[in-house]
Amino acid sequence: MADEIDVLLEKVEDPALRADLRTEIGRVRAKRSFGLVFESHLPERVRLPDHPVRRGVKVVDRDADGESRLVRQVGNGSATVIGSDGSIEDVEVSDLVVIAEFGETIYPGFTRLGSIEQGGDKPGHIVINGENHHALEALQFTHAGKIDCIYIDPPYNSGARDWKYDNNYVDAEDGYRHSKWLAFMDRRLKLAKQLLNPDDSVLIVTIDEKEYMRLGLLLEQIFPSAVRQMATIVINPLGQARKQQLARVDEFVFFVFLGRAAPAAGQDDLLTPEENDGQRKSRKVRWEWLLRGGTDSRRSDSPNLFYPIFIDPISRTIVDVGEPLLPEIDRRIVEDRDGCVTIWPIKRNGDEGRWRASPSYLLELLEAGYAKVGAYDKINDRWSILYLGKAQIKRIKQGELKVVGRNDDRSVQLEAAGSRSLIPKTVWNRSSHRADEHGTSLLKRFLPDRSFPFPKSLYAVEDALRIGVSKRPDAVVLDFFAGSGTTAHAVMRLNREDAGRRQSISVTNNEVSVDESRALRQKGYLPGDPEWEALGIFDQIARPRITAAVLGVTPTGEDVKGDYKFGDEFPMSEGFEENVEFLELCYLDPVDVELDRAFAAIAPMLWMRAGGVGPMIWEVLDESCQRKPYAFTGHYGVLFNTDVWRAFVNDLPETAKTAFVVTDSSSTFAGVAEVLPEGVEAVRLYENYLMTFAINQGW
Secondary structure: OOHHHHHHHHHHOOOOHHHHHHHHHHHHHHHOOOOOOOOOOOOOEEEEOOOOOOOOOOOEEEOOOOOOOOEEEOOOOOOEEEOOHHHHHHEEEEEEEEEEEOOHHHHHOOOOOOOOOOOOOOOOOEEEOOOOOHHHHHHHHHHOOOOOEEEEOOOOOEEEEEEEOOEEEOOOOOOHHHHHHHHHHHHHHHHHHHHHHOOEEEEEEEEOOOOOOHHHHHHHHHHHOEEEEEEEOOOOOOOEEEEOOOEEEEEEEEEEEEEEEOOOEEOOOOOOOOOOOHEEEEEOOOEEEEEOOOOOOOOOOOHOOOOOEEEEEEOOEEEEEEEOOOOOOHHHHHOOOOEEEOOOOOOOOOEEOEEEEOOHHHHHHHHHHOOEEEEEOOOOOOEEEEEEEEEHHHHHHOOEEEEEEEOOOOEEEEEEEOOOOEEOOEEEHHHHHHHHHHHHHHHHHHHHOOOOOOOOOOOHHHHHHHHHHOOOOOOEEEEEOOOOOOHHHHHHHHHHHHHHOOOOEEEEEEOOOOOOOOHHHHHHOOOHHHHHHHOOOOHEEEEHHHHHHOOEOOOOOOOOOOEEEOOOOEHHHHOOOOOEEEEEEEEHHHHHOOOOOOHHHHHHHHHOOOOOOOOOOOEOOOOOOOOEEEEEOOOOOEHHHHHHHHHHHHHOOOOOOOEEEOOOHHHHHHHHHOOOOOOOOEEEOOOOHHHHHHHHHOO
């Protein structure tokens, strides 16, 4: 066959074309001839409705996805574009949209969309609206080799137009459907590999029967030295009938353990039948918040439960408990005790609430060691009070929990009696994993008037993550097919369960469904129009779902109804003590970056690289609107003017771990880096940023 091809090549008269054909055929011959073989296809591309049409960018017609054209010049609302055949045409700028083809160098940035701050000094969860391939490229600058766990639920390639390749839906009639899916996944998994900690991390991928065999081979090729295993999850015990097929009750999850990573043992193997599984209780010890949340939580609902608690902030102990105040009495008349801080049941929104226990009962709990001072929220200047509920006290009396010691504040140290460490099995059969009740129905509690197709069971995702990061309370978890935001929600649940500081990074685009896109086009709307974007996954589902989960209220301001189940049971309206930053991926001009005219868009990346903790440095002008010579927070600093490097080094907080130095001079940068305190990473701006993406072709 090779000789025949060479003979045919000699018949090509054009020498340049003949040489190009030889080169491409050589590349094909160099590919593997065994294992998983698939077409790479043309690179995907993404539309950028917000990107300005300017000289040198590629564009397509705004209302269609045809051949891309290059912008030659722009002026007076019109653009001169050149086609691949050399044709030249003047087109109204408003009729064009910029595109970015995968494989081309991009320079990403982020636009801040808002934040939630009620997690004190915990790292912020990051939620990104953007094309996930380009988001993965952006994360190469911020998180290369730093991710502890990746959990993804990619398109299952059902043939029901559930995903797009190159802006076109892939349906069952597409003869290259499986090949396109593999090319789509291959590009993203190779980027994901660069983000995972090679010494100790885990990749978790869910899939069903349509692509699980191909996915398994793909994972073997990309992660040849990793330990790989697949588990089966029962998600619908009633079964889903299919023509000429067995009724489907399950889906699959692949675990890829890198380096020394291994499945964490827990107290449930996820298969062995448990008594009353539907309401199975946790073997962990749950300390409850004394501040009541949800309904019936106002001061006026139970006036006898509104009273002060006096704590010693140094020893973190409860010194005394005051008497309840009548509803008409202003709490400000109560004087503080010497050396104490007065704690009232005040809600996050500033409203007066109530405690869960009476003063006399709280004193009983204190005497027994069943109440204690919790965490301090620096941002909101709040202390939390924790106690053991009656269910936990009953477990102590029945011997299910043992008191094994006492802390400095005299609170009890507990452990489950006779608890065993179990490795989860390869078949999971738990009622908590049912997708209808704990995926679709649960999501409805947070977004009552909205729908999302096939959300995962919150508790199934939680159990999968527990295998990967239950022993890592400060793990960074990435989901670049975030959809409705279940992974971020599950990470928050894990944090609440064990007081962890795990950080999630969620990436989802703002695509609309097939039916919605058809209806919007009939009304004359196109991608990029506010009416279109408002119905996208990010704006309509992911962002409001995560917001509702943290705050405990729906988008309409009502308390989320119902309780979380399975282990950590508490009202959904209590929310979580977490921070969240919402960002949108944008695309920058490297010239603007190099001239330091794009700092606001790069600022989130610096914050992310420094750990995503505390405030972000993004406004750097002083009162006279002049650029500050440097700026810093407790975790990182940015030096804009190297002439004042001594002052910058002297003022850098001891807790800072990263210093960004803006300079064109490698010798100046080296000089500053040399005098930075030990343990502080020095990063040169904008050289490191530009170099990261200049060499990152992504596929």
